[in-house]
Amino acid sequence: MIPAIRGTHDILPGEIERWQQAEQVVRDICGRYGYREIRTPVIEREELFAKGTGETTDIVQKEMYAFQDKGGERVTLRPEATPSMVRAFVEHALEQHLPTVKIFSLGPMFRYERPQKGRYRQFHQLDVEVFGVSDAALDAEVIEMAAALVEALGIEDAEVVVNSVGCAECRPAFGRALVTALGDREADLCGDCRRRAAVNPLRIFDCKVPSCQPIVDALPHATDYLCDACRSHFDATTGLLEALGVAFRVSHRLVRGLDYYTRTTFEILGGRLGAQNALLGGGRYDGLVRRLGGPDRAGIGFAAGMERLVLAMPDGSGPRAPDAFIVALGDAARQPAHLLARDLRRAALTALIDYGDRSMKAQLRRANRTSARHVLILGDDELAQGHVTVKDMTSGGETRVGRDDVVRNLAGDLLPASPEQPARMRRPIGRDDGD
RNA sequence: GUGAGUGUAGCUCAAUUGGUAGAGCGCCGGACUGUGGCUCCGGAGGUCGCGGGUUCAAUCCCCGUCACUCACCCCA
Numbered sequence: 178m179i180p181a182i183r184g185t186h187d188i189l190p191g192e193i194e195r196w197q198q199a200e201q202v203v204r205d206i207c208g209r210y211g212y213r214e215i216r217t218p219v220i221e222r223e224e225l226f227a228k229g230t231g232e233t234t235d236i237v238q239k240e241m242y243a244f245q246d247k248g249g250e251r252v253t254l255r256p257e258a259t260p261s262m263v264r265a266f267v268e269h270a271l272e273q274h275l276p277t278v279k280i281f282s283l284g285p286m287f288r289y290e291r292p293q294k295g296r297y298r299q300f301h302q303l304d305v306e307v308f309g310v311s312d313a314a315l316d317a318e319v320i321e322m323a324a325a326l327v328e329a330l331g332i333e334d335a336e337v338v339v340n341s342v343g344c345a346e347c348r349p350a351f352g353r354a355l356v357t358a359l360g361d362r363e364a365d366l367c368g369d370c371r372r373r374a375a376v377n378p379l380r381i382f383d384c385k386v387p388s389c390q391p392i393v394d395a396l397p398h399a400t401d402y403l404c405d406a407c408r409s410h411f412d413a414t415t416g417l418l419e420a421l422g423v424a425f426r427v428s429h430r431l432v433r434g435l436d437y438y439t440r441t442t443f444e445i446l447g448g449r450l451g452a453q454n455a456l457l458g459g460g461r462y463d464g465l466v467r468r469l470g471g472p473d474r475a476g477i478g479f480a481a482g483m484e485r486l487v488l489a490m491p492d493g494s495g496p497r498a499p500d501a502f503i504v505a506l507g508d509a510a511r512q513p514a515h516l517l518a519r520d521l522r523r524a525a526l527t528a529l530i531d532y533g534d535r536s537m538k539a540q541l542r543r544a545n546r547t548s549a550r551h552v553l554i555l556g557d558d559e560l561a562q563g564h565v566t567v568k569d570m571t572s573g574g575e576t577r578v579g580r581d582d583v584v585r586n587l588a589g590d591l592l593p594a595s596p597e598q599p600a601r602m603r604r605p606i607g608r609d610d611g612d
Numbered sequence: 613g614u615g616a617g618u619g620u621a622g623c624u625c626a627a628u629u630g631g632u633a634g635a636g637c638g639c640c641g642g643a644c645u646g647u648g649g650c651u652c653c654g655g656a657g658g659u660c661g662c663g664g665g666u667u668c669a670a671u672c673c674c675c676g677u678c679a680c681u682c683a684c685c686c687c688a
Binding site: 483 | 614640641642644645648679680684685687688
């Protein structure tokens with residue numbers, strides 16, 4: 178056997194239903210807020226992420242699947258979507274084509290990390306981005322949408338966390354204030370934190386080491402160092418969030434790992450996810466489009482981990498129960514049975530049939546396992562009489578129906594009695610709703 | 613990249629203080645020559661992760677290696 182490579186995994190029947198449901202909810206919610214779907218390549222020039230994600234980030238320094246292709250080009254499997262989204266925005270001048278550039282994308286990302294719960298080398302993200310809008314109202318709307326998405330997925334124990342990391346004007350001053358406040362206590366920090374203090378002081382807030390906590394708690398807060406513009410932007414964002422009824426917590430410890438964030442940052446945390454408890458995270462990145470060679474446009478967005486969303490979703494239901502399972506007895510019945518199956522399917526019913534010459538018991542056992550509502554029996558008697566025996570698998574009762582009436586009868590049985598009760602088969606996603 | 617734990621049937625797991633392995637579930641068949649779900653009976657299915665070492669003999673002990681899981685780093 179040649180196994181799947183580390184950190185990748187197959188999504189099998191039984192689990193795929195949850196993914197399909199998650200994707201359906203994602204598309205529905207994004208659509209309601211005016212987002213259009215786009216798909217970008219999973220492979221890009223390495224340079225795009227070096228500049229976009231940031232040369233100093235761990236993602237770029239040690240986690241990229243980067244290589245040289247046969248033409249000598251430095252390319253990489255995308256570790257995140259935002260730089261690709263920015264590239265597409267710039268390359269196609271999307272602001273000329275869309276009233277407001279609100280776009281989302283769904284697809285695989287690749288990072289060379291040690292896998293653990295909720296983290297894989299190939300994983301999937303929903304990526305949502307808006308370009309060209311700096312109004313704080315959008316910050317609030319984006320966060321509200323993210324919360325709505327999580328709620329729509331049925332994830333209950335989620336927490337919205339918001340912060341502001343300032344802009345190019347005020348953020349450096351805060352960084353210096355951190356170092357100053359640290360003073361000689363820097364020596365008491367853990368090794369990771371001492372490294373952070375030198376490279377990116379903001380990240381000290383992320384530390385989980387107990388001995389660092391008293392020191393971290395005494396540090397100044399980013400929101401105390403915001404310039405006037407950033408201050409009012411943050412106040413407007415949180416004010417609108419409250420007005421929108423979004424339950425959130427402001428955390429000065431929320432500093433995100435990517436370099437490009439400005440002003441608003443946010444995350445939604447989920448319970449029961451293990452150590453990797455961020456369901457989604459994002460923020461504003463007002464300088465990124467220009468840094469990647471585009472016009473000076475604001476940007477804001479978030480990425481949600483699909484594996485984590487699916488993990489946090491409540492248990493769904495299984496595959497849809499077939500409307501009919503056809504049991505054929507004897508060679509003479511096989512061809513008519515397949516014709517019947519075809520006719521049922523043409524009538525939009527789900528029809529299954531067994532293969533090979535198996536006993537009636539075996540076929541019924543299989544029918545039972547599929548949770549089929551009806552079994553249609555075709556044997557010598559039925560062929561001779563021109564009818565089909567319809568067995569109701571719930572009650573066990575049987576009726577005879579003329580061969581030419583079977584499809585209509587079955588379809589009629591399953592069609593809605595009233596508009597409030599849409600038939601199962603009309604649903605875009607096959608789910609057994611267990612009635 | 614670091615640390616810990618775990619690798620035995622399709623799945624969940626036993627067992628053997630070293631003598632080449634069992635259960636439950638699932639699957640297939642029978643009891644019931646054309647009637648599922650319950651019950652009973654039977655059957656198929658295992659390089660004991662892989663490689664090496666010790667030994668008369670290794671699934672068990674030793675070394676190595678790989679994989680998985682969880683955690684760190686970091687992030688979705």
